[in-house]
Amino acid sequence: MVSFIEAWGLVMFSLCYTFYVAKLVPKGIKRLILIIPVLFYFFIFPFLMSSLHLIGITAFFIAWLANFKIVLFALGLGPLSSNPRPLSLPIFFAVSCLPINIQLSPKPPTSHSNGGGSTDGPLKYIIKVALLVLFSKVYAYKTNLPEKAVLTLYAIHTYFFLVLMLAAAAALVRAMSGLELEPQFNKPYLATSLQNFWGRRWNLMVTGILRPTVYEPLIQLFSAWGQPRDWSRYPAVFLTFVVSGLMHELVFFYIGRLRPDWKVMWFFLVNGFCTTVEIAIKKTINGRWILPTAISRVLTIGFVMVTGLWLFFPEFTRCNILERSIDEYVAIGRVAARIKKSI
Template sequence: MVSLINAWCLVIISLSYTYVVAQFVPKGIRRMILFIPVFLYFFIVPLSLSTIHSIGITAFLISWLANFKLFLFALGKGPLISSNSRPLSLPIFLAVSLFPIKIHLSPKPTTSNRVSSKEGLLYYTIMVTLLILMTKVYEYSSKLPDKAVLTLYAIHIYLYLELILSITATVVRAMSSLELEPQFNKPYLATSLQDFWGRRWNLAVSGILRPTVYEPTVQLFSVLDPNWSRVLGVFSTFVVSGLMHELIFFYMGGMMPDWKVMWFFLIHGFCTSVEIAVKKKVNGRLRFPTGISRVLTFWFVMVTSLWLFLPVFNRGNIFERVLEEYAYAGEVAAKTKSIIASLL
């Protein structure tokens, strides 16, 4: 906890530095050069941490998202630039930099909003319950087939990311009085790879990769046919995503990559590019029924995940360390509860 607090304090100081620099240095190369020490620090900060949860969260939020946001900010683009002429206030600037959120103006709460909030509370309560149950199931993982254990990992990752991102959004919403867009949109209902990656799975990542990788690539290859430049933009986005995932697993597992995760994203990038090209060619004349499209998409994502993406968790003993941290947190909570009870 001490190392985590120290690291995040330095992160906040670094972001405050970039905020001040931007007040005096116009967008462009000079601002980018002045941001270089922050970029470098954000890439090495996970190495100062020791627990899987702190490393994973910091690597994702700071080494990846915050760095990419600052890169856009140096060029006068991205979510850190206010939609009006006035700059964001420092607290809002820090919130948007630190967390995977996209802020938009919120209408006043209505009855339907309150109902949906109750439904959301029930939904997340169920997810927490499932996570707790899964930690119990892991105790019997030695008796389960390897693919079944990896499938549990996949469910665990989705539930964990959904909860972490939603809790983050709730905290920031309470602190800033702003409405925050959800980061997942029922990815299990995706009807295509383009739908899964572009509109349903971890929208914070797709939202930051679009202006940092996809759009510049499309502009770079604008001399080609527009359809080809978009396909190259999509594939380049998956390449960068694969590299960043390999980096995060390096932080978490402390091992050099075997590039299976990279191959996962290359395959998905290639197939998504082909899918987009085919859709352009047929122009809506050929469509699978929605139910079949959902089954095929889910099957493809799960099969490739079990083959290439999820085995990295076994290779780095990541889930074993996660369970150890859960157990330790449970012990601390139990001791804290007994201490409070004795004092009362």
């Protein structure tokens, strides 16, 4: 915790520096050059952590999302620059460090307004927490379960954990600032295609960052080379998955400190290729033939789950994430018991 507090102190200092550099230097390459030391520190920041949970969260929040946001900010783009009025320093901190995005236009109360990407009330969040606790009990018997069953539990566990973590982050910022926030998930289990799943339902903050940092610049690059915009879309989509795969490999490297075996990268290459092919087929068919919704949902979630169980979730086992997580929970319980006893 001491190293965590010290490291986050440097993060706050780095963001203060970035904030005030932007006040003095106009957007562009000069501002980006001045912010490069911050980007470098944010990449090494997760190595200063020893806790599995702190490593995972800071690798995702800081080394990936915050760095991408700051690069966009240096160029006058992205969530730190897209608001009609300049952000205050506390809101700048929150939007930089947390996977949230400020909602520019108000939406009806029935929309996804809780920051978690759904209209779930408190009861559904309580159910998710209860299921996570139940999973932790089931993991004690994982040696008696088929490997694929354990990996399926990892998959569901990951989704619930992300929903709860991102909703909590969004709720914290909302309570501090009164700002309404964009959703982070949009019921991914209802996706009717890979394009729908990855582009409009799953982890929308990542999608919102990859679009201006990778996808749109690639579209402009290929178009500048004389390629039709429709054609440019296909390699841009695939290369966006490549970048996402590299960043996921980096996050797992921070967590496990193991040489990558590139299975996670292959997961994104397979999904990127199939999503690109799907977009091309949709363009060719042009709505003349559409699968029934129920079938398309089963095929979509089935494909993501099968490729995930094959390539993505085995990395959890390789990095020994489950056992390390349980050890940390036990350690926290011991500390809590000592504090209670001392009181």
